Amino acid sequence: MGYDAESLVAAIRALGAVIAQRRTELTQLDQEIGDGDHGENLARGFSAVLTKLRSTEPETPAKVMALVATTLISTVGGASGPLFGTAFLRGSTVLGGAAELDGALVAAGLVAARDGVVARGKAELGDKTMVDALSPAADAATKAAEAGADVAGVLAAAAEAAAAGAAATAPLQARKGRASYLGERSIGHVDPGAQSTAYILESLAASAASHATGTAV
Amino acid sequence: MGYDAESLVAAIRALGAVIAQRRTELTQLDQEIGDGDHGENLARGFSAVLTKLRSTEPETPAKVMALVATTLISTVGGASGPLFGTAFLRGSTVLGGAAELDGALVAAGLVAARDGVVARGKAELGDKTMVDALSPAADAATKAAEAGADVAGVLAAAAEAAAAGAAATAPLQARKGRASYLGERSIGHVDPGAQSTAYILESLAASAASHATGTAV
């Protein structure tokens, strides 16, 4: 069974549950070096996504991604709304009319997502933002796809790299986003957007893995 | 040596020191059932009295009392300013042109002070106000004077009665002043104005006693 729109919708539903679960944790991270709303913002956005998915059945993976993108853009606000929105939107564009995903498409989607976030937010690697999780994830995904990995394999590689990238933001001094106002006081805390990026990829990877093994998500 | 204007000025100076010392305690009493400024109010007033006494030498006890009265009225504010001011003013009137005080004059002064406070504030015995200290003090002073007591004796009797009266305000429910807003919650606290009245008479009594024995105040 291929990884089609229905599979992706199931994965997004599971992701929505993960975000709801991580809400408090992400908000606490944001309270340390931001304004304490990151978990709240994403939870609001993904709860709207779940609501929309109850009444719509997008036909292609690209349309699933576009639905997530526009919903996040119109409900999240803050810095992460336009950035995650852009990420899903660019990913959607890359997928085109494909009925099913494969490893190469997923990797290309992640690269486009990363490029979109960088273009919009102008953060570079090491600025202590979601880019520090998303960029290594896109690179690892590309490598895995080139080595012939399938959807689950590519997402697993991306998730692992994102988790490492997020963890590695702790010692950095922020140069973008609210945390940058703290100067040196931003050092020693994990960036909330990098952490949420890692959780998103972890959830998507887990869904793909159980899809591959036929386990219910 | 009789109890003349100079003796009274010395007593008022000592009283000023006592009030400064009791400031925090009186304010705390007022915080429990009032607005937490009684000690502050009296300290401000008596510090102004002490300042005035540095540049003026009133010739008669009545003029000493009048100086205290007008200074308190123009610097204390709150409920206690006009009330203590009225008390000293009425006391002053009773003393007339006398060069020296005696027991009977002191008692008459205290009665006039009590009547003035009651006329101005319209509180009755048991309303949990300074009247509950001042009224028994005036009665005890009258009794002592009738029994032939001197200034020190009359003031000692007044101070003792005032202290007992102040202590007896604790179980009462306030019907006048700010404490009345608390209704039943005013029960269990000593009234700050009754307590300060007791301290004032205690200080005046102590000064008179040391004056009588020739001890420096």
Place this chain on the structure above:
Amino acid sequence: MKKIINDPATVVDEALDGVAAAHADLLTLHRNPTYVTRAGAPIAGKVALVSGGGSGHEPLHVGYVGEGMLDAAVPGAVFTSPTPDQILDATKAVDGGAGVLHIVKNYTGDVLNFEMAAELAEAEGLRVSAVVVDDDVAVQDSTWTAGRRGVGGTVLLEKIAGAAAARGDDLDAVTAIAQRVNSQVRSMGMALRACTVPHSGEPSFNLAEDEMEIGIGIHGEPGRETRKLAPADEIVEILLSTIVEDLPFASGDRTLLFVNGMGGTPEVELYLAYNSARKYLHGKGIEVERSLVGNYITALEMQGMSITLLKLDDEFVELWDAPVHTVALRRGL
């Protein structure tokens, strides 16, 4: 104690210097004794309005000095009524020959000091009348007690009586309108957190994280009752039901709804409470025709609010809508 001050003893004086400097076009600050008069005072032939009381309730009263409202305000120390000599001098400074109305909040200290000042002013030949505001339904009223406190209703009364004086009413008429406002207005307040008076340095009462104080005054006094913290709708109902039953307000009544912050309450909570109050009144058929929402009579940084309801008639509406130009209320000028 967490305050932006230099010295507890000079807080009021320094703040008044600031007010005078920031609003030199509207106000003049007088010293020895301290009081504040409006630009152009005295206004010949106009009844003058003088109010005052302890400081710490800002913008009350200094913020209401100006065209269409007060002619003078007399600030005391924090939460302590001013002294008769201040009130007397303010009264003399603004008397324009048509007499002076003293607007006094019903606290023993305010009443006694204004009374003494009025006696002294009358002895000097001035005409002085007084209205004592006592709109706080949290306090049980009785002829045997100090009676109810003057709270939020004071702001509305100063505006309406000020407009009556501005349109040329004589002293008896202005006094009568002020008394009519007082008879038609009721208030009640609550707190989430007490304030700290600068010279004391300690919160004036203590509440647990899940408690609120119902029936507070504006001087940091504890209220009538400590309750478990409740949702806004429930808080509003506790306050408004007492207010509505007291006057009483009835279905069909026209009202001015005034939701007042105690100084440390964010606007978002005040407007939320206002919204809740409107709904409550709507449910009772009581019409909200005019509104005031914000920090207008405060208790330093106390967190909490009071609700005031004034029964309106055409004259009150006209006077409420009349032009006013003060630091804290401005309209049409």
Place this chain on the structure above:
Amino acid sequence: MKKIINDPATVVDEALDGVAAAHADLLTLHRNPTYVTRAGAPIAGKVALVSGGGSGHEPLHVGYVGEGMLDAAVPGAVFTSPTPDQILDATKAVDGGAGVLHIVKNYTGDVLNFEMAAELAEAEGLRVSAVVVDDDVAVQDSTWTAGRRGVGGTVLLEKIAGAAAARGDDLDAVTAIAQRVNSQVRSMGMALRACTVPHSGEPSFNLAEDEMEIGIGIHGEPGRETRKLAPADEIVEILLSTIVEDLPFASGDRTLLFVNGMGGTPEVELYLAYNSARKYLHGKGIEVERSLVGNYITALEMQGMSITLLKLDDEFVELWDAPVHTVALRRGL
């Protein structure tokens, strides 16, 4: 958490209902998506001003919607910027054919969401320009970082640019004036106590009883530095010396001095700080020609203040003094 609310999720919506009900003569509240427009919008031929940002800064921005200031305000969730669809719809609703100026505080979220909205609006054929306010000297500026935050200067900019639009300036001219205000204004803030965001329920940072936070923003972010609490004069000097050196302001400069409360600071402290600030500036030969003191851009119930200094010229003074009629600022109307 001590708040007068019903449910953290509905705080902003309920408060907006209250604002709309209390000020129906001035404002219209739109839903799905949420934004607020001034009465009479769109005004044909007038450049329209749209601002917005997270809620919790009241009266900013909704309180500045009205004649002579903003045409629309777009409120987000508490401390969270609004979304592009809200901004887009507000922009379309108030465009009177002369173009729309977006006034954006420099926070990544605000900038990105306004950018997206502007792209969408331009795609629909509207003319949109933007000014990004970044007046907070507490933040080190650099092309490599997110740059400085927009804080108190925003209020002054909205008033002055609003007056320019009201007198008929075209989009380029209004934009240029807005940019000129931004280039001449500097701010810095401090806190005694943090605020609590309703959905979090916990104070956004913790300070000991003898500590203050210097260089805070308006979203409950911790500041640059925690210091021992100091007297008002010292606090004012810390803030003003940084501000004065930054522009720099020099002897002989004409200024507007704006002392702003963060929401939980009593007025008496704000005016005391204002007085202290005036003295400091006087000592440097800097003239205070206009003033604003009060809660104008807040962070919920945070205790603290910010100081903003704007260098004035004749045009700024004229535009500052021009009539305005909004909930929070009113003059000459």
